[in-house]
Amino acid sequence: MLYGRDAELTEIDRLVAGAQERRSGALVLRGEAGIGKSALLDHAAAAPGTRVLRAVAVEREADMAFAGLHQLLWPVRDGLDALPTPQATALRAALGLNGSPGRDGFLTGLALLTLFAALAEENPLLCVIDDAQWLDQASADALLFAARRIAAEGIVMIFAARDDGFPAPGLPELRPSPLGRADAVRLLTDRGVSPEARDRIIGEARGFPLALLEFGTGPGDAAPLPVTERVLAGFQARIDRLPEKTRLMALIAAAEGRGYLPAMVDAGQVLGVGVEHLGDAERAGLLRVTGGMLEFRHPLIRSAAYQAAPLAGRLTVHRALADTASEPDCRAVHLAASQPVPDEGVAAEVAARAERARDRTAYEVAAMCYLQAADLSPEPDARGRRLAEAAAMAMRAGRIGQAGELAGRATGLLESPPERARLAVVQAAVEFEEGEPREAARLLIDHAERTDPGTAASMLRTGAAYGWSAGDPGAVRTAAARLRAAGRPDPVVEGMAHLVGGDYGRGLPLLAEFVARPLESKCEDGTEGMRAVDAALLLGDDEAALEHATVMVARYRRLGLAGELPGALCALARAQVAVGLHRDAAAGLSEAAEIARDIGFGHRTGRLVGAAARIAAIEGDEERCRELAAGLPEAAAVLGVLDLGLGRYEVALRELEGAWSGGTGRTAIPVPAAADQVEAAVRAGLPERAEEPLRRFESWARAGGGRSWAQAVALRSRAILGDEEQPYAEAVRLHEKGGRPFERARTELLYGEWLRRARRRSDARYRLRSALEVFERLGAVPWAERTRAELRATGETAAGRPAPGPLDRLTSQELQVVRLAAAGTSSRDIAAQLFLSPRTVEYHLYKAYPKLGVSSRRELRELNLSL
Numbered sequence: 001m002l003y004g005r006d007a008e009l010t011e012i013d014r015l016v017a018g019a020q021e022r023r024s025g026a027l028v029l030r031g032e033a034g035i036g037k038s039a040l041l042d043h044a045a046a047a048p049g050t051r052v053l054r055a056v057a058v059e060r061e062a063d064m065a066f067a068g069l070h071q072l073l074w075p076v077r078d079g080l081d082a083l084p085t086p087q088a089t090a091l092r093a094a095l096g097l098n099g100s101p102g103r104d105g106f107l108t109g110l111a112l113l114t115l116f117a118a119l120a121e122e123n124p125l126l127c128v129i130d131d132a133q134w135l136d137q138a139s140a141d142a143l144l145f146a147a148r149r150i151a152a153e154g155i156v157m158i159f160a161a162r163d164d165g166f167p168a169p170g171l172p173e174l175r176p177s178p179l180g181r182a183d184a185v186r187l188l189t190d191r192g193v194s195p196e197a198r199d200r201i202i203g204e205a206r207g208f209p210l211a212l213l214e215f216g217t218g219p220g221d222a223a224p225l226p227v228t229e230r231v232l233a234g235f236q237a238r239i240d241r242l243p244e245k246t247r248l249m250a251l252i253a254a255a256e257g258r259g260y261l262p263a264m265v266d267a268g269q270v271l272g273v274g275v276e277h278l279g280d281a282e283r284a285g286l287l288r289v290t291g292g293m294l295e296f297r298h299p300l301i302r303s304a305a306y307q308a309a310p311l312a313g314r315l316t317v318h319r320a321l322a323d324t325a326s327e328p329d330c331r332a333v334h335l336a337a338s339q340p341v342p343d344e345g346v347a348a349e350v351a352a353r354a355e356r357a358r359d360r361t362a363y364e365v366a367a368m369c370y371l372q373a374a375d376l377s378p379e380p381d382a383r384g385r386r387l388a389e390a391a392a393m394a395m396r397a398g399r400i401g402q403a404g405e406l407a408g409r410a411t412g413l414l415e416s417p418p419e420r421a422r423l424a425v426v427q428a429a430v431e432f433e434e435g436e437p438r439e440a441a442r443l444l445i446d447h448a449e450r451t452d453p454g455t456a457a458s459m460l461r462t463g464a465a466y467g468w469s470a471g472d473p474g475a476v477r478t479a480a481a482r483l484r485a486a487g488r489p490d491p492v493v494e495g496m497a498h499l500v501g502g503d504y505g506r507g508l509p510l511l512a513e514f515v516a517r518p519l520e521s522k523c524e525d526g527t528e529g530m531r532a533v534d535a536a537l538l539l540g541d542d543e544a545a546l547e548h549a550t551v552m553v554a555r556y557r558r559l560g561l562a563g564e565l566p567g568a569l570c571a572l573a574r575a576q577v578a579v580g581l582h583r584d585a586a587a588g589l590s591e592a593a594e595i596a597r598d599i600g601f602g603h604r605t606g607r608l609v610g611a612a613a614r615i616a617a618i619e620g621d622e623e624r625c626r627e628l629a630a631g632l633p634e635a636a637a638v639l640g641v642l643d644l645g646l647g648r649y650e651v652a653l654r655e656l657e658g659a660w661s662g663g664t665g666r667t668a669i670p671v672p673a674a675a676d677q678v679e680a681a682v683r684a685g686l687p688e689r690a691e692e693p694l695r696r697f698e699s700w701a702r703a704g705g706g707r708s709w710a711q712a713v714a715l716r717s718r719a720i721l722g723d724e725e726q727p728y729a730e731a732v733r734l735h736e737k738g739g740r741p742f743e744r745a746r747t748e749l750l751y752g753e754w755l756r757r758a759r760r761r762s763d764a765r766y767r768l769r770s771a772l773e774v775f776e777r778l779g780a781v782p783w784a785e786r787t788r789a790e791l792r793a794t795g796e797t798a799a800g801r802p803a804p805g806p807l808d809r810l811t812s813q814e815l816q817v818v819r820l821a822a823a824g825t826s827s828r829d830i831a832a833q834l835f836l837s838p839r840t841v842e843y844h845l846y847k848a849y850p851k852l853g854v855s856s857r858r859e860l861r862e863l864n865l866s867l
Contacts, residue, residue: 001190004183008040008176015156016047019124022839024150026157028132028166028173033228033300034210035176037160041128044158050126051119056299057134060257063369064329065362066094067258068139069112072127080111082118084832086560087111093360094138107560108138108361109145109598110835116146117153117837124154131299133165137364137397138357144168145562148598149836152843170597178207187212204230210298228300235304238284245277247309248317250287253278254306255317255334259293266324267317315340329353336372347376351386358393367393371406384413388423395426398563404430417450425459428466437470445478457488464493465534468667471633473500476667492535499538500667502696504703511535512704515544519551529555533571540672540706542740545575553588557833566592566608573611580741582615582778584819587812595835610634617642618742620782635659637673644676644683645782653680653689660693671700672710678717679750690721709739716747719754728754732767745774749787761794768794806863809851817844818852822860 002009008029015025029037045052053072061067077095080088091111119125129135129143147157148170159166179187184202191213193201205211214234239247248271252264261275268274278294281287286305287296296302306314315338322334332353339346354369370390377383387410394403407427414420424447431440444463448456460479467475480497483490491510498507515536519529529552536545549572556565569592576585592608613628617638625642629635636659643652656677659669674697681690694717701710712734719727728751735744748771755764768791775784791797810818813834820830827845831838845857854860 002036002039002043003187003190004179005036005040005176008174009043011174012040012044012158013047015158016044016050016124016126019120019126019154019156020049022152022154024153024155026147026150026171027159028168028171029158029160029176030163030173031176032208033162034208034231034298035178036209037176038130038298039209040176041130041158041160044126044156045128047126049123050156051123053119053125053127054129056130056295057132057136057139058257058259059131059134059299059303060255060333062134062136063365063372064136064333065138065357065360065365066096066108066136066142068129068135069108069142070095071258072129072139072143073112073115076115076119079115079119083111083114084828086558087114087832090361090560091115094142094362106141106145106562106598109142110560110562110832112142113146113149113835113837114831116150116155117839120154120839124156127155127157128160129158130160132159132161135166136362138360138362140166141364144171145598145835147171148594149840151836151840153837153839179209179212180207184212210300232300232304232307235286235298235301236308238286239281239301239305239308242280242284243277245273246280247305248313249273249275249277250281250305251309251313252317252321253287253294253296254302255314255337256321257302259295261289261292261294263321263325263330264294267320270320270324271316311340329356332369336376339376342376342378344376344378344382347373347378347382347386350376351389354386354389354393363393363397364399367391367397367399367402367406380413381415384410385419388414388419388426391423391426395429400430400433404434418452421447421451421455421459425462428462432466432469437466438472438475441467441470441472441475441479445475445482448482453486453488456486457483457490461490461493461531464490464496468496468500469633471667473667476500492531495535496538496667502699504671504700504705508539508700508703508705511539512541515539515541515548519548530568530571533568533575537571537574539704540578540670540710542575542578542706542709543738546572546579549575554833560832562595562598562835566596569595570608570611573608574614577611577614577618578740580774580778582618583807583815585611586615587815590812591816591834610638613638614641618645618783619779620645622646633667634669637669637676640673640676640680644680645780645786647782647786649680649684653677653684653686656680656693657689671697671705672713674700675713675717679720682720687721690717694718694721707739708734708737709743712739712747713743716750720750723754725751725754725758741774742778742780745771745778745780745783745787749775749783749790752787753790756790756794764794765791765796806852810848811844814844814848814851817841818848818860821845821857822863824861 011027015027018025029040031037045054053076055068055072057068073095077097080091083091087107087110090107094108116125116127132140143157150157159168181202184205184207185198187209188198188201201212211231214231239250242250249268252267256264256267265275275289278287278289282289285297286301287294318334318338322331322338325331325334332349335346336350350369351373354366354373357366357369367390370386370393374383374386374390377386387406391403391406391410394406403426407423407430410423414423424443428440428443431437431443441463444459444466448459448463451459460483464476464479467479476493477497477500480493483493491514495507495510498510515532529548533545533548533552536548549568552568553565553572556568569588573585573588576588589608589612609628610632613625613632616625616628618641620642622642625638629638632638636655640652640656643655656673674693677693678690678697681687697717698714701714712731715727715731715734719731728747731747732751735747748767752764752767752771755767768787772784772787772791775787807815816834817830820833827838827841830841849855852860852863854863
């Protein structure tokens with residue numbers, strides 16, 4: 001019987017009842033030790049008709065890779081055979097079942113989601129994880145990834161955690177409050193506590209259920225300690241009353257941490273104790289033994305048993321556990337705990353454990369182990385190397401601040417130039433993410449000469465990319481020159497070096513050459529594939545950018561590389577915006593932001609807003625556009641489109657001119673923005689300020705930038721400046737070859753305006769109607785309103801905004817699911833690609849069908865979903 005927990009029980013029962021109807025949900029119970037979280041988990045686990053998986057995280061296992069998942073999934077490990085091969089392999093590796101992990105640890109999270117969904121097919125699945133603040137990070141990442149993505153499978157995941165651990169943004173939380181006096185009285189009465197003792201106990205316990213129960217077992221203590229410390233002290237007092245050998249066996253159990261009785265027995269034999277000495281502790285209600293496992297009745301009892309022992313005793317027990325350990329990771333854990341001073345032999349074993357964690361993609365665990373190995377290293381150079389490795393692992397885990405702090409500690413300890421160069425890669429990544437991008441570029445370029453040629457070339461290529469992003473032309477040129485001098489010229493870096501000098505005739509062909517290479521040769525290496533996407537975007541070759549980005553997104557989805565996917569989706573969205581696929585771009589950006597958050601890379605979402613800001617600018621959503629553009633390198637280009645659409649030509653001109661003349665203009669501002677600058681200058685009545693940007697854009701278009709659409713825009717810009725028809729007509733002809741629909745509509749709008757002024761109203765209407773259709777499809781509200789105004793000026797009454805189409809009624813995720821299903825992709829494959837469960841895919845289809853007016857996949861495939 002749980003007293004005073006009506007709200008918590010109602011919420012838990014609601015989740016379990018929802019699972020019976022195939023609704024999924026997650027919950028975090030958060031609060032201090034002793035507030036009653038474990039009792040609420042017990043209530044949930046007792047729900048009839050559910051399959052229960054349960055784990056209790058242990059503090060001593062917080063730095064053991066996938067220890068939490070191992071405990072949770074061991075009873076259902078045979079179910080891994082039903083998973084897709086890459087997922088099954090990754091999860092086997094996490095559980096130590098001879099699998100080999102992929103490059104991305106978050107494939108384990110996807111595998112976990114798929115496994116949970118499969119287990120829930122027969123009965124609702126309930127996962128309860130107690131003391132989640134002590135979960136190892138690899139397990140926590142996988143569990144949170146799954147918890148944020150369950151929807152319609154019949155899965156409930158409930159975590160209990162203290163206030164100072166297990167951050168779980170995005171999951172709902174409940175905080176059990178202390179019991180009121182009436183409920184405390186009922187609890188104590190139910191336990192047979194006399195009325196005389198109740199007032200004392202209630203006053204001391206402050207409503208904590210565990211304290212209410214424990215304070216009734218001994219004499220009053222008026223010491224002014226916090227309740228948790230009072231309870232802990234009470235447990236220690238009870239342990240102190242046990243026989244010496246029972247206390248030693250309890251200490252072995254507390255130090256072992258996992259509850260694995262055979263390991264305790266082996267260590268006990270070394271120290272002269274055994275399971276026969278546990279009886280007094282069992283009878284005292286402090287622990288229980290079931291099968292081959294020993295479980296403390298409450299985590300605070302384990303803490304009490306460990307903390308009550310003197311340091312020498314703890315060191316001796318850990319040494320015994322290390323000497324008898326059958327697993328190398330367990331040996332390393334206890335060996336480190338038994339060694340109070342630096343020792344190279346112990347440090348080497350802990351470093352080997354870090355390497356094993358790294359190989360299983362448990363990067364945060366690897367970082368902790370390398371740090372521990374560094375602290376155990378007596379020699380400065382070894383300490384520095386291990387700190388550098390810890391920094392690199394923290395970086396791969398997305399812990400940017402920790403990576404910077406560890407790299408800073410390593411800096412003064414490394415003497416070898418190659419080691420310092422490797423450290424510079426981490427330091428540069430930290431600077432690029434959270435510091436000064438120009439310094440990031442300089443770090444890589446300056447240290448590249450201190451390492452081997454292959455690593456140096458990679459550092460210089462990345463340094464050039466950082467320099468381009470930071471608006472540092474000097475860094476780009478220096479990287480290109482050093483690659484040439486090393487006999488490793490790179491077409492992309494060389495091309496960028498020419499572009500920052502305005503030499504489009506030499507720069508663009510180099511980028512085009514790289515983009516034109518066979519896709520297969522670039523996709524074996526994800527880095528090369530994404531460089532091809534970036535080069536195509538710089539070229540304005542939208543079709544190539546779309547093709548390459550689509551291939552890279554599909555590759556990352558197929559391999560389950562969740563860490564790589566947000567960046568690829570962002571690049572794909574930029575290409576989709578260019579070709580007018582705004583809904584698809586928005587859906588991809590929404591997914592990218594969600595994945596980045598789910599895998600703990602939320603700090604990287606700032607890179608995702610560029611395409612979203614462009615969409616908002618075209619749509620005339622000023623508030624959202626300015627919010628998204630704030631801090632973007634390309635902010636001026638984005639705001640230029642916004643202000644042009646809203647008729648603020650002087651403002652647009654000032655922004656574009658200021659950005660181009662500043663230090664970042666030649667890298668951060670896309671050359672096509674020069675055409676916007678031309679239009680802004682002419683419409684602002686300052687045609688003389690249109691000449692230079694027009695020459696710049698024409699030079700870029702002649703050199704191959706953007707191909708036919710760019711040549712069309714160049715002619716349009718010339719027509720605006722010269723107020724002539726022939727360039728307009730030729731521009732429209734070139735637009736018909738394909739390319740950017742938004743630019744085509746702008747050309748037709750301007751040409752229609754010119755025709756209307758020339759009193760050729762019939763010709764003007766034809767162009768304006770065509771422009772209006774595109775603007776309306778793109779949701780370009782201010783541009784559509786300008787076009788309607790022009791149509792009215794020709795004597796035609798234009799209709800208002802059209803009603804939303806079927807696709808407009810879909811959510812972002814429904815749109816992605818529908819497009820894949822219409823292409824014939826199975827629900828299982830869609831689930832793997834979108835990091836969802838198959839049942840959630842079916843749920844989204846079920847919700848989408850009525851919105852689209854269909855009832856089956858066959859009808860879905862017959863729809864025109866090209867827009």
